[in-house]
Amino acid sequence: MSVEEQVSTYYDMLLKRNAGEPEFHQAVSEVLDSLKVVLDKDPHYADYGLIQRLCEPERQLIFRVPWVDDAGLVQVNRGFRVQFNSALGPYKGGLRFHPSVNLGIVKFLGFEQIFKNSLTGLPIGGGKGGSDFDPKGKSDAEVMRFCQSFMTELHRHIGQYRDVPAGDIGVGGREIGYLFGQYRRLSNQHESGVLTGKGLTWGGSLVRTEATGFGVVYLTQEMMKAAGDSLDGAKVIVSGSGNVAVYAMQKAQELGATVVGFSDSSGWVETPNGVDVELLRDVKEIRRERVTAYVEDADGATMHTEGSIWDLKADVALPCATQNELNGEHAATLAANGVRYVAEGANMPSTPEAVELFHNKGILFAPGKAANAGGVATSALEMQQNASRDSWTFEYTDQRLHQIMSNIFGTMSSTAAEYGHENNFVMGANIAGFRKVADAMLAQGVV
Known part of the structure; x- marks a missing residue:
């Protein structure tokens, strides 16, 4: 079977197993299209079901989030966390609070996060999460009660060596504060590395906002x-x-x-x-x-x-x-x-x-x-500071960020040229991100 036929057969199977998730399909299709030249040149990347494993999340969590609004009425939202791939390190990726959030959206974001995190060169895997809750128009008290309910379920699935969420659309400093407070309350420990995007006075990193x-x-x-x-x-x-x-x-x-x-x-x-x-x-x-x-x-x-x-x-x-x-x-x-x-x-x-x-x-x-890998890269730098109980200056952290982004461009540019697609940075980013994760997965066996 040719590489083209292999990829087409797998993609057809993925569509059937993940019906009604167009954003996820789109993200996978783009990556698989880039990987045809890799599989043609290095066919061992098709061994041990690697492509199939890469496109299947290690864990998908869906849970109910009940909370009480300011009128005393009970509202119910749905929470998600997709822990996609941990071959390079603990799952890392943001939480999105927006009415459009569903499992397909979270899977697309988590799949993209695998390659994004790989490109940073830092030891972090890919994951994503969120809820169809809309913070717009809600009072601070309502947002707090929602975040506390959301974390009451999520806290048992995360940790600084397991899964480290951050912010995304609808989840800023306010929401991260409420989420961390509830995590600290439930875990009975100040595990600052469990969330990134925290306030500067309690474990946050300078430059993370920017x-x-x-x-x-x-x-x-x-x-x-x-x-x-x-x-x-x-x-x-x-x-x-x-x-x-x-x-x-x-x-x-x-x-x-x-x-x-x-x-x-x-x-x-x-x-x-x-x-x-x-x-x-x-x-x-x-x-x-x-x-x-x-x-x-x-x-x-x-x-x-x-x-x-x-x-x-x-x-x-x-x-x-x-x-x-x-x-x-x-x-x-x-x-x-x-x-x-x-x-x-x-x-x-x-x-x-x-x-x-x-x-x-x-x-x-x-x-x-x-x-847009700068956000997760600086989140990983925040994790480093939390692990060492350290705090870096704005200038030093910004310098690290600038160097990481420069390295990402250099890597995707040289990789695109290596595979005969000079200046096609989609190909370069997909292939460079894939190879690092794929090598780790092959080294670790079928898990």
Whole structure:
């Protein structure tokens, strides 16, 4: 049986076993497509059911999360934790609280996390979790009661040497605090390494808040440098206005770029003179309001509810919102408007059609499993500090982050060239991430 037939047969089987999970199917399909050249060159990677084992989570947890709202009514949500692969180290990956969360979404995120964590070069495996709970519009007391109920079940499945969750969409410092407090209460110990993204006064790491946004810009900087270009003077568009987007905007502007637009679910904002990051942080992190509040207070900003953030002319696009937000039509518009570099700050925000168009048009494209690895990399650095009871300076931690992102770009670039696909960073990231995990799995036997 040819490699093409092997991969096709396995993918068909995966579709049947994981029906109704399109995001998971999409993530696996992209990786398997990249691995055809690996299996052709190194057929031993097909031994011992390795590909099948890689695509099957080691453990999938689904649990009920009952909590009481401010009106005294009992609400019930569903919680998830998918512990996907621990060949390289304890499961590591965030928790997402959003109405769209289901098992398929969590499996897609956990699968991506395997390769992302591998690319960091740090000893962490892949996992992900979350709930269909929506923190928006909830009081602090309601969020606290939900987090306490969620952790009451989750605490028995996690630990600093087993599984270390962090934040994601809908899970910021507030939620991590409530989750950790309940874990500490239930476990009767201050096991600071069990969660990352903690407050700075109780085990958190400097730069962790900024890490994913900073990291995507650091990798973009490396990608542009390799092409003989620079962020200095470049125009950048950023989708989203959450944690990743805000700090991507900050770092891009610190490096000389002008962020000409950003967005949230209510619309998009055109900012031809750049973004007032401090004002945006106040709107989103303190006031917890929509971007319309930013437009009301900012000079030269225009709110749009028609069209798309991708309609703007720019040199660089950083999709930092959510999966499949940038489709083929958007990609064609970006290409027509002069965008030459795209780096994903979110997990799989570009559809397969968009990625194909970027490659066909010669637009350099960095996939999320590489470009947004800064968050989990700095989480692993937080784990190191917790294990040694140490605390590093902002400058030192930022330097470590910058070096990790530079190494990731170098690894995926050289791997793509090694397999005859120069500048195809999707291939490079998938293959480099896979080989490290696959070698560990083969060395450890059929487990």
